[in-house]
Each structure stands twice: as C-alpha cells, then as structure tokens.
Amino acid sequence: MHLIDIIGYTIITIGSFFILTSILGLIRLPDFFTKIHASSIADSLGIPLCLLGLALLQHSLINSAKILGIIVLFFVLGPTSSHALAKTAWIKRNKRQ
C-alpha cells in the first residue's frame, strides 16, 4: 500500500464522519430550517471529501479528473437545493399567517 492510498482512505473516513454528523443533526434538530442546515453539511462537505479520497485512490489521472468534475457539480448544486427548500418554506409560512 502506497502513501497516497493511506491518505485516500483517511480522507474517505473523515468524509463519512461528516455524513454521520449530518444524519445525527437531521434527526435531533427541532425545526425545519435547522434541519436544512444539517442536511447541507453532507452535501457540501461530506460527499466532496469522500469523492476526493476516491480520486486519490484511482490508478489513472483521467478518472481522478472526472471525479474532480463531479466535486465541482456538488459545490454548485448543494447550496442551491438548500436555498430552494428554505425559500419555499419561508414563502409558504408567510402565506399561512
């Protein structure tokens, strides 16, 4: 096992710790808006770290480049989905009152 394999596996473990944190927050936090914050942690930090570890484990550079492209996609679309959820909930709550 080379050094870069060990680094890759470590980063995947750190990423899965963040995903576990997000799941814990999703279950334990009280309100809808706080739950959106908890779920966005997995989208913006947990999954990109796991993908970075996978990119380090690949045997060819082209596969790593493709995985880094997917990480860019998550960085753009993760906060967008949280924003869409929060904005819709805010509008519906204001309409209800």
Added chain:
Amino acid sequence: MDWLLVIFGLLLLILNIHISRTTNVIPLILYMSASSIIITICYLLMDAPDVAMTEAALGACLSTTILLCCGEILKKENLTKHKLSFISLIGCITLGALMLYAGIDLPSYGDTQTPLHQHINKHFIEHTQNDIGITSFVAAILASYRGYDTLGETTVIITALFCVFCIINTNNQDITDHKVGTKTNSVILSKITYFITLYIVILGLYIQINGEASPGGGFQSGTILASIIIARSFFKEAIDIKYFFYLSIFGLLIYICAGILPVLGGFTFLDYTIFSAHHHTAQKIGIFIIELGIGISIFSSMSALYFLLTNFIRKIT
C-alpha cells in the same frame, strides 16, 4: 460483498413495508424515492452499472419530480389506513411461503454452471470481441445482437407518451397548443440553472457517446438531457409540447433508417455491414446511429411526459 447485499435487501424490505403503511402523501413520495436509491445500490453491488444508472435517473429523480407535482392535489385528501384483515394476512403469508419453497430449487447467486450461462451467454462473451469489437457486452447485446428488441423498447416508450396524451386531453382544448411552465422569481435559482446547463449538456453527450465502452447509452443520456429542459422550464417559457412529439418520432425514424438502409442495399434488416468495408467500423457506425436515435426519442419523450402530467395537474387544481 454478499453480506452487504443481504443488509440492503433487508433494508429494502423494511422500507417497503413501511411504505405500504404510510398515509401522508409527501413522506410517502420521498420514501419511494429512497427505495429507488436503495435498489440502485443493490444493482451496483450486483455488478450492473447500466441498470443502476437508469434506475437512478428514472426512478429516483424523474418519477419523484412528477409525483411531487401530483402530491399537491393529493395532500387535500386523506389516504385511508386499512385495517389489518386476518384472512388476507393468512393468504399473503401462504403465498409468500409457497414462493420461498419454490425458490429453494433455484440456482445460487452467481452460479456459472446453469444452462443460461452455458449456451447463449457463453456465445456472447466469447464472440463479442471478434464479431463487434466493442468492450461493453451490454451495449453489444442491446445494440447489435438484439437490436430488434431495442427498437421495440423505444417504440414502447413513445407509445406510452401518446397513451398519456390521449388520456389527459379531455376538455376539448388541445393541450399541445399551450406553452407550459411556471415562472419563479428567484434570481439565485435562475442564475445557477443558466450556469449548470452547459455542464449537464456535456455530461449527457459524454454518456451518450460512450455507450459502447462504459455504462451509458441512449436511455440514460436521454433522461439526463431531459432534466435540463425540466429545470429551465421554471425560468423561461418552455417550447411548445408538439415539437417534443415530433422530435420523439424523428428519433425513432433515425433508428428505423439504420435498419432500412441495409434492406435497400440487399442485406437483412438492421444488418450493419453495409456501413463500412471493415467489419468492426461498420458495427460501431451502426451502434452510433441507433444510440443517437434512442437518445433523441427518450429525451423528447421524458420532457413531454413531465410537461403533460404537471400541466394537467395544474389545470385541475
């Protein structure tokens, strides 16, 4: 990875029992999406990435989108919770036990000595590299050895689109004349959609062209490209639905042309050897043409299905 498959199978079982006992509509739709995601993981664990990609795109994403639009009207009604009936419980348990008893005689998972793997699959695995020259067995069987069945599959999807259209078009107003789509006033969402469109077009075309070498092909890329149209419909006036109908028939026509041209040249239907002198190049050209036809028709069918169903829901609410 057998134990991981068993764990996900049990999770799927528990989730589906929970689905059948839920009465709130929006959590029900999300549980069905989660069930699709779990079965995608099961397909990946069983070494079937083509099926996993199609299930993720259609089951977890497109079906959930359409069902969430339908969930808006169902929210007002209460789904009734059925009481547990003793006779039906006995019937279900008996049927399940009979099926399990019949399943004892089936071959175990991954057994290579069954007749299925000895004759026809062995022929495909041994002769694909010589006959067709592409690395993906699935694409070789789908597009070349059994290309006639794939023609039937594409026709089925277009027929489903037209059946939905015939059922929905009931009020004597032609639904294809309306430009559909709602407008949202969010600046962030419109700018992000504008940015991400090019990215997803490149991803869709990459999956379309790489159908021969890696998991992908026309079906998956058609769905991914349809998601762009669905996302853009929230911010811009969408195209008339009737252009999607024409485009789906056009895709099927491309497929049929790849079959008729050999007949005009003296070969049989869907025989790709007319396209080039060298055998492998001819197969690759033929597969490229039919994947193009499949991609175009699936793209337009999925977009038109989304617009028909959600526009119908908006009209009756």
